[in-house]
Amino acid sequence: MDRIKSYLHSASVYETSPLIYPIYGLSAVYEGFSRLAAECEATWLTGQAFDGFVYDANGKVTGVASGKSIAKCKMVICDPSYTDPDKPKITSVGKVIRAICILGAPIPDTGGASSCQIIFTGKQLNRKNDVYLAMVSWGHCIACKDK
Numbered sequence: 059m060d061r062i063k064s065y066l067h068s069a070s071v072y073e074t075s076p077l078i079y080p081i082y083g084l085s086a087v088y089e090g091f092s093r094l095a096a097e098c099e100a101t102w103l104t105g106q107a108f109d110g111f112v113y114d115a116n117g118k119v120t121g122v123a124s125g126k127s128i129a130k131c132k133m134v135i136c137d138p139s140y141t142d143p144d145k146p147k148i149t150s151v152g153k154v155i156r157a158i159c160i161l162g163a164p165i166p167d168t169g170g171a172s173s174c175q176i177i178f179t180g181k182q183l184n185r186k187n188d189v190y191l192a193m194v195s196w197g198h199c200i201a202c203k204d205k
Contacts, residue, residue, distance in 0.1 A: 172197030
């Protein structure tokens with residue numbers, strides 16, 4: 059119920075969409091993550107050099123090094139390309155598959171929306187995880203008009 063209330067509140071505040079992206083552009087998504095990270099006492103680094111992880115004597119990660127600074131942490135969630143494959147503590151728990159489809163017509167049954175997100179639940183697809191499909195169009199200045 060709380061999530062429904064939050065969605066409705068966002069829809070009323072932002073008028074045309076409860077999502078930040080369609081109104082303010084992609085940069086607002088990063089700002090939203092940064093704000094949420096701060097509320098949860100987490101650190102969100104963008105545009106910083108990555109110099110490696112900092113470990114304690116037991117081999118547990120305690121921070122992320124960037125230049126002369128170290129962001130202290132209890133856990134790191136990151137793309138595996140940042141990690142050292144020789145470290146035994148690093149475990150890949152899954153893969154993310156991304157695909158881009160360029161369509162010449164709107165997605166059927168979306169009411170002509172200029173953007174939408176369709177969620178296929180794992181249960182519907184007999185999969186462990188959900189599948190998310192996001193559609194953006196000319197309204198976001200990423201395609202020719204009416205595409």
